[in-house]
Amino acid sequence: MNYIELTFLVSPKHPFIDILVAQLAELGFESFCESDQGVQAYIQEADFNSDMLNQVGLLKDPGESNISYKQQVIPAQNWNALWESNFDPVKVGMECIVRAPFHDKPAGFKFDIVIDPKMSFGTGHHDTTMLMIEEMLRLNLSGKRLLDMGCGTAVLAILAAKMGAEKIVAIDNEEWAYKNAMDNFIANDCRQVLVIHGNAKHIPTNSFDYIFANINKNVLLADMETYCKHLSTDGRLLISGFFIHDIPALVDKAKECGLRLLSQMERNGWACVALKK
Numbered sequence: 229m230n231y232i233e234l235t236f237l238v239s240p241k242h243p244f245i246d247i248l249v250a251q252l253a254e255l256g257f258e259s260f261c262e263s264d265q266g267v268q269a270y271i272q273e274a275d276f277n278s279d280m281l282n283q284v285g286l287l288k289d290p291g292e293s294n295i296s297y298k299q300q301v302i303p304a305q306n307w308n309a310l311w312e313s314n315f316d317p318v319k320v321g322m323e324c325i326v327r328a329p330f331h332d333k334p335a336g337f338k339f340d341i342v343i344d345p346k347m348s349f350g351t352g353h354h355d356t357t358m359l360m361i362e363e364m365l366r367l368n369l370s371g372k373r374l375l376d377m378g379c380g381t382a383v384l385a386i387l388a389a390k391m392g393a394e395k396i397v398a399i400d401n402e403e404w405a406y407k408n409a410m411d412n413f414i415a416n417d418c419r420q421v422l423v424i425h426g427n428a429k430h431i432p433t434n435s436f437d438y439i440f441a442n443i444n445k446n447v448l449l450a451d452m453e454t455y456c457k458h459l460s461t462d463g464r465l466l467i468s469g470f471f472i473h474d475i476p477a478l479v480d481k482a483k484e485c486g487l488r489l490l491s492q493m494e495r496n497g498w499a500c501v502a503l504k505k
Contacts, residue, residue: 229404230273236297238266244286244293246497250471251284253444259354266295273301320361326383329415339390342415343381344408356468359493359500360384360442363466367438369393375436375458377428377451378443378469382409382421388440389418396421397432428454435460445470449481456485459505464490468500475499 234252238245245267249260252269261268278299281287286295317327317334324339333340364384370392376385379398388396398413398421400406406425413421424430428451439455441448448467455465465487470478472494478501479489487503494500 231270231302232273232276233300233302234269234271234297235263235300236266236269236295239294240292241266244295248284248286248295250497251286253471255280255283270302318358320358320365323365324361324387326361339387341383341386341390343383343386343412344415355495355498356442356470356500357383359495359498360440360466360468361387363491363493363500363502364388364391364440367391367464369438372437373434373460375399375431375434375439377431377439377441377455378447379409379423380405380442382412382423384440384442385409385421386412386416386418388438389413389416389420393438394420395434397424397434397436398422399424399426399428399430401425401427427451431458434458435463437463439463439465440467441465442468445474445478448478452478452481452487453485456482456487456505461505463505465503465505466500467503468498470499471497472499475501479503 236248238248249267256275257269257271259270286293317325317331319325322336324341325334325337326341326343329342329344364387369388371394373395374388374393376382376396376398379385379400382398385396385398398409400409403425406423409423413423431454436458437460439459441455448470459465467478475492482503487505490502490504492499492501
């Protein structure tokens, strides 16, 4: 699968880069890589057309900002090389490190996760993934039943396995993500995981102690009731993949489904919310 890469030069960089990223994310851009002068934004080629940029407010009315961009196609067969040239291990304190197979195994980390993302962007670099990992490290997952929705590379499910979760289900609707997750589970010697190619309709009848969903606002709103149905009594739902201004709508929907807010976290405009049944 090919990706479109848009390289934006933004001046002044702040606060306009955060506004630009928020507007692009609403249009379906999946990943962002900040640079000294702006940001690179990525979207699957099949989901992109040049007219969609006419919906970006900052491009239509830049105000006091000066924004330019260039566009290129990144062929599927070239993505690994691009990723390897830019990828550094992700460290969360001294507890967890997310690294590639070509990185040396580090000393001193409690949880060592090896991820080969192939065509996925779920390496742990994105703020939402970092938020989820930070919150997970505060939990006691030993012996728990856990569901990772929209698992991507399965970095969250792998961490849960290393933290002692007893039964884990990981689901993604993209076939390449499903296959990639399978490979990453094997690379990390995770045996207690069931991987499913599907969506919320394919959640097994199991009752889960924890459900993690790092997806996007629209999917979370649509599937909130289903998540709640599959949570055990006192079970917890941890969600991310959305912006701070989306929190009220998601919390309101959660309350309608019988969930209550436990906490909320934020990082560079992105949010993570913990809910309890």
